[in-house]
Amino acid sequence: MSTTPEPVLQATGVSKFFPGAIALDDVSLSLYPGEVHALLGENGAGKSTLIKCLTGAYKRDAGTILLDGKEIDPRDPQGSLALGIGTVYQEVNLLSNMTVAENLFLGWQPMRHGMINNREMVKRSKEVLSGFGLDIDPSQLLSSYSIAIQQVVAIARAVELAGKVLILDEPTASLDREEIDLLFSVVRKLTERGLAVVFITHFLDQVFEISDRATILRNGRIVGTRELANATQTEIVTMMLGRQLEEAKKERGKAVIGETILELKNYGRRGTIEPFDMILHKGEVIGLAGLLGSGRSETAGVIFGSTPADQGTATLNGEAIKIDSPRSSIHLGFGLCPEDRKTDGIVGDLSVRENIILSLQARRGWTRPISRAKAEKIAEDYVKKLDIRLASLDMPIRLLSGGNQQKALLARWLATEPDILILDEPTRGIDVGAHAEIIELIQTLREQGMALIVASSELEELITYSSRIVVLRDRRQVKELQGDEISIGAIVRSIAEEGGAQL
Amino acid sequence: MMKSPRLPLYMTMATFVLAYMLCIWEFPSMFSSRVVANLLTDNAFLGITAVGMTFVILTGGIDLSVGSVIAFTGVFLAVILRDTSIHPLVAFGMVLAITIAFGAAEGAIVHYLEMPAFIVTLAGMFLMRGLAYVLSTDSVPITHEFYDVLQSIYWKAPGGGRFRLIGGVMLLVFIGAMIVLHRTKFGKNVYALGGGVQTAQLMGVPIARTTILIYATSGGLAGLAGIVYSLYTSAGYSLSTVGVELDAIAAVVIGGTLLSGGTGFVAGTFFGILIMGLIQTYIVFDGTLSSWWTKIVIGVLLFTFIMLQKVLAWATTARRKPATEFAMRS
Ligand SMILES: Nc1ncnc2c1ncn2[C@@H]1O[C@H](COP(=O)(O)OP(=O)(O)OP(=O)(O)O)[C@@H](O)[C@H]1O
Numbered sequence: 001m002s003t004t005p006e007p008v009l010q011a012t013g014v015s016k017f018f019p020g021a022i023a024l025d026d027v028s029l030s031l032y033p034g035e036v037h038a039l040l041g042e043n044g045a046g047k048s049t050l051i052k053c054l055t056g057a058y059k060r061d062a063g064t065i066l067l068d069g070k071e072i073d074p075r076d077p078q079g080s081l082a083l084g085i086g087t088v089y090q091e092v093n094l095l096s097n098m099t100v101a102e103n104l105f106l107g108w109q110p111m112r113h114g115m116i117n118n119r120e121m122v123k124r125s126k127e128v129l130s131g132f133g134l135d136i137d138p139s140q141l142l143s144s145y146s147i148a149i150q151q152v153v154a155i156a157r158a159v160e161l162a163g164k165v166l167i168l169d170e171p172t173a174s175l176d177r178e179e180i181d182l183l184f185s186v187v188r189k190l191t192e193r194g195l196a197v198v199f200i201t202h203f204l205d206q207v208f209e210i211s212d213r214a215t216i217l218r219n220g221r222i223v224g225t226r227e228l229a230n231a232t233q234t235e236i237v238t239m240m241l242g243r244q245l246e247e248a249k250k251e252r253g254k255a256v257i258g259e260t261i262l263e264l265k266n267y268g269r270r271g272t273i274e275p276f277d278m279i280l281h282k283g284e285v286i287g288l289a290g291l292l293g294s295g296r297s298e299t300a301g302v303i304f305g306s307t308p309a310d311q312g313t314a315t316l317n318g319e320a321i322k323i324d325s326p327r328s329s330i331h332l333g334f335g336l337c338p339e340d341r342k343t344d345g346i347v348g349d350l351s352v353r354e355n356i357i358l359s360l361q362a363r364r365g366w367t368r369p370i371s372r373a374k375a376e377k378i379a380e381d382y383v384k385k386l387d388i389r390l391a392s393l394d395m396p397i398r399l400l401s402g403g404n405q406q407k408a409l410l411a412r413w414l415a416t417e418p419d420i421l422i423l424d425e426p427t428r429g430i431d432v433g434a435h436a437e438i439i440e441l442i443q444t445l446r447e448q449g450m451a452l453i454v455a456s457s458e459l460e461e462l463i464t465y466s467s468r469i470v471v472l473r474d475r476r477q478v479k480e481l482q483g484d485e486i487s488i489g490a491i492v493r494s495i496a497e498e499g500g501a502q503l
Numbered sequence: 504m505m506k507s508p509r510l511p512l513y514m515t516m517a518t519f520v521l522a523y524m525l526c527i528w529e530f531p532s533m534f535s536s537r538v539v540a541n542l543l544t545d546n547a548f549l550g551i552t553a554v555g556m557t558f559v560i561l562t563g564g565i566d567l568s569v570g571s572v573i574a575f576t577g578v579f580l581a582v583i584l585r586d587t588s589i590h591p592l593v594a595f596g597m598v599l600a601i602t603i604a605f606g607a608a609e610g611a612i613v614h615y616l617e618m619p620a621f622i623v624t625l626a627g628m629f630l631m632r633g634l635a636y637v638l639s640t641d642s643v644p645i646t647h648e649f650y651d652v653l654q655s656i657y658w659k660a661p662g663g664g665r666f667r668l669i670g671g672v673m674l675l676v677f678i679g680a681m682i683v684l685h686r687t688k689f690g691k692n693v694y695a696l697g698g699g700v701q702t703a704q705l706m707g708v709p710i711a712r713t714t715i716l717i718y719a720t721s722g723g724l725a726g727l728a729g730i731v732y733s734l735y736t737s738a739g740y741s742l743s744t745v746g747v748e749l750d751a752i753a754a755v756v757i758g759g760t761l762l763s764g765g766t767g768f769v770a771g772t773f774f775g776i777l778i779m780g781l782i783q784t785y786i787v788f789d790g791t792l793s794s795w796w797t798k799i800v801i802g803v804l805l806f807t808f809i810m811l812q813k814v815l816a817w818a819t820t821a822r823r824k825p826a827t828e829f830a831m832r833s
């Protein structure tokens with residue numbers, strides 16, 4: 001920047017204390033018009049907290065905020081919205097009991113004669129959403145659409161409301177490449193108009209793709225701000241972690257595949273996933289690849305029984321079994337760590353400890369409670385193993401940072417020591433350091449003889465631990481790759497391939 | 504694709520129509536403007552109360568104080584009109600101001616002290632009932648020519664039914680509430696709060712203001728119901744309308760509003776009221792049944808409707824659309 005323009009938003013000396021934790025300690029941040037500013041840091045570094053202090057969702061304990069040089073003090077999100085700061089918070093965040101259009105326009109509905117003009121609202125919703133490549137009926141309930149669509153709606157709302165600053169806290173976590181491209185093109189248009197955009201993510205590629213500068217936080221303190229044009233990923237990662245990241249073992253582990261544990265024949269569920277065959281061995285990882293809505297999570301759900309199969313047969317260790325609910329599959333030694341932690345996973349008001357032992361307790365039955373000491377030990381073990389950052393095991397899990405909640409959820413299923421573990425997007429929202437740890441963990445579990453099914457949109461990660469990869473498209477298994485056939489190129493090709501017997 | 508939120512509403516409407524047809528089938532004379540007019544007149548105060556309750560329940564709250572507020576209003580009016588020369592219209596204004604302020608205070612406590620609405624309004628219930636006793640423990644008759652004027656206003660329909668003022672007031676309240684809920688920002692904020700306070704707050708909904716306004720609305724409507732009730736009975740009595748809050752809640756739930764908040768319609772509440780009134784009318788026509796049958800039938804209905812909602816909720820979560828609507832996908 002040759003002429004230094006005035007920052008649109010300037011935060012100085014922001015601090016935030018929680019009981020038992022200093023979430024932010026004297027943090028400063030300047031946003032210039034027309035820039036995309038990445039905010040980076042490990043899980044629990046304080047990124048979301050900083051955002052919430054800026055928008056008034058949290059009351060900050062110290063610090064001043066200037067907008068266009070004038071001091072502002074938004075006391076609630078409503079206040080910052082009125083000032084032109086549009087925000088997508090990490091825990092998404094729309095109302096599933098209302099329609100898409102009502103969500104988009106909540107608080108700034110088009111009015112006529114003092115009343116909400118519903119027709120106009122639906123019409124404008126359609127226009128706004130088509131800018132994001134969405135062609136849906138905005139007068140339907142939000143909950144009738146997938147999480148990805150809901151995420152896009154949330155982003156569209158924030159974009160529409162952002163007059164000066166747009167803040168996006170991990171907006172791309174549940175999006176595919178196409179949607180991300182659309183989002184980025186919208187972001188570029190906004191920055192051309194002089195908006196400042198804050199972008200929080202754990203995908204470093206995306207950071208370098210769209211951002212001009214990055215500010216790195218660690219343990220609630222600023223590590224530094226860098227121009228990304230002359231920085232490398234390694235530098236940034238080192239700043240985030242405070243140490244160098246050991247290269248994850250790239251070579252695919254020697255597959256010590258054991259005997260067959262699970263065999264599915266013609267297994268499927270009408271309207272959810274086309275029938276498929278699958279043989280899972282002890283000590284192997286089957287990767288599920290495909291676009292959003294291709295049937296990855298659906299496959300996981302059908303196998304686990306959360307959306308039970310209505311056709312086909314299943315054999316476990318040679319014996320015919322019937323899985324009609326998660327209850328039955330948990331007893332048979334299955335575990336499923338779901339994709340959407342908010343709706344399917346955590347119980348927000350229970351403590352971290354209770355959340356971790358929840359499934360183990362369910363498996364033992366409620367008549368045989370796990371003793372407090374034992375629960376403490378199990379929880380402590382996993383907190384250490386997965387490096388979950390928390391003030392105490394007794395804190396309600398909703399107070400953990402997003403990534404740490406994800407880790408706690410993973411711990412819950414590991415604690416049941418399942419024979420078959422299904423992971424749906426296990427690294428979503430998890431920082432680079434923990435990312436490597438989880439990949440390593442998956443490999444270790446496999447080597448110990450566990451059978452795993454992992455659905456992930458991160459192909460690079462998928463190919464490092466999978467011994468076989470099943471590619472899905474349009475809720476159908478279209479390809480199985482194994483051994484040397486496995487490569488990102490091959491997966492992408494089979495995802496994209498048209499043709500075959502389309503129904 | 505079924506539009507689930509309206510389904511319970513349609514079901515309530517269908518239940519009413521079906522029940523009414525059954526009644527007519529058994530007692531053809533129930534098909535008369537007289538029955539319809541009485542249905543509206545007799546249930547006017549309950550209907551108005553239930554509108555306020557719908558607002559509260561839509562946000563996921565509850566208001567247990569309304570029955571006592573009605574009783575208090577009745578006694579207050581009776582005592583004022585007996586002991587002073589204040590015109591009834593002024594007294595109406597005073598009592599509405601009191602009940603609105605009372606509701607607002609309850610809302611403020613619920614919001615700022617983060618107390619459960621159940622407890623706060625339970626306390627409010629005792630408080631208002633107590634105040635009514637303080638004013639008078641006896642039934643105080645109201646005799647005022649203005650009351651006579653109001654009571655004599657009616658429209659005589661063909662068939663002899665007399666549609667009285669208070670039934671009309673109830674209809675106006677229902678229409679007004681529909682407009683407010685569906686066509687104003689406040690109405691949308693009510694639904695937003697019911698969908699999740701935290702989320703609503705992050706989306707910029709003024710939580711404090713909305714909560715206070717909602718309980719103020721409920722309080723004010725209970726006050727209006729009290730006025731209507733005093734016109735209906737020409738008296739104020741501190742022991743009257745005990746348990747009316749529960750009848751109102753029942754009407755709201757039968758009308759398809761979820762107790763957990765976020766989904767429901769005032770129109771549903773209207774039909775909930777009509778169904779409950781119809782049961783009573785049927786029992787009057789039958790003549791042999793004890794009036795306790797009203798309670799039993801309402802109990803069964805409530806149970807059925809809650810079960811139905813569970814089934815519906817369960818059926819709709821299992822059918823979320825896949826992400827295939829992205830148009831730009833190549
Ligand atoms: N309400 C709260 N009470 C207590 N501690 C909290 C609260 N909110 C956040 N924290 C703590 O503050 C720290 C920072 O959390 P924050 O959500 O800002 O992290 P983050 O950088 O967004 O991480 P992630 O990448 O996982 O989303 C965490 O250690 C978290 O446990």
Ligand SMILES: [Mg+2]
Nearest residue numbers: 048090401402
């Ligand atoms: Mg966060």
